[in-house]
């Protein structure tokens with residue numbers, strides 16, 4: 615059983631495939647809930663639309679009770695620590711939390727410091743990790759490609775500040791995808807992610823089967839970057855996709871900054887529909903995760 619879901623690196627390929635298979639069954643309406651009546655809390659310390667609402671829908675479809683923790687009107691604003699807050703929630707009957715943090719390692723620190731068997735699901739931590747996004751992205755890829763092994767997956771944009779890129783890379787490596795990242799020097803990751811890197815978009819796109827755009831993470835950027843230069847050299851549009859990677863599916867975790875990371879023409883085209891498929895699949899993947907993690911005795 616998966617105790618906590620903090621990073622993709624902690625999942626085996628077998629566990630990932632089980633989550634994807636369960637998500638497929640939830641999507642086909644042939645799997646039933648093991649978590650009916652259980653309670654979970656959403657604790658989001660950063661903004662969210664897709665992740666927060668899809669987790670809430672997933673939990674409700676499974677017959678769970680969902681508590682929406684609102685930091686702004688909580689006693690954290692009176693000086694209570696997150697650790698104390700969580701321990702209080704545990705004693706009210708909440709034994710799992712779905713948590714988004716601005717810090718990279720806060721969830722690991724909370725798991726280490728809490729004295730009670732609370733389960734944690736990472737809904738996005740700083741620029742480090744967004745495991746459920748990578749799982750729903752992988753699910754979406756499997757619906758379009760027979761096999762991911764050896765297929766060229768290109769991730770374009772603000773790799774350095776993107777938790778989505780890092781979790782996707784960690785997942786796709788487990789399935790031997792051929793990963794290329796494409797970014798200007800200022801968005802190139804500082805750590806070596808052990809994938810192919812090129813700053814030239816046309817070179818990156820050639821033979822790609824999956825092209826994933828990323829949101830420019832303005833809230834995390836401290837260095838200089840040039841938006842006009844980015845648009846000129848890295849914005850994805852219909853013409854460049856048609857020319858260099860006509861077979862590729864187009865993905866983006868959202869929210870998209872229209873006309874910066876991708877043109878509206880591309881987003882609103884038939885190819886751009888995959889971005890909304892990702893959002894739809896997020897509900898089923900999150901149902902699979904909640905059912906798998908919280909469906910046992912503890």
Ligand code: CP
Pocket residue numbers: 661662663664665666738747867868869
């Ligand atoms: N993809 C993603 O994490 O979107 P939200 O920030 O809207 O949850």
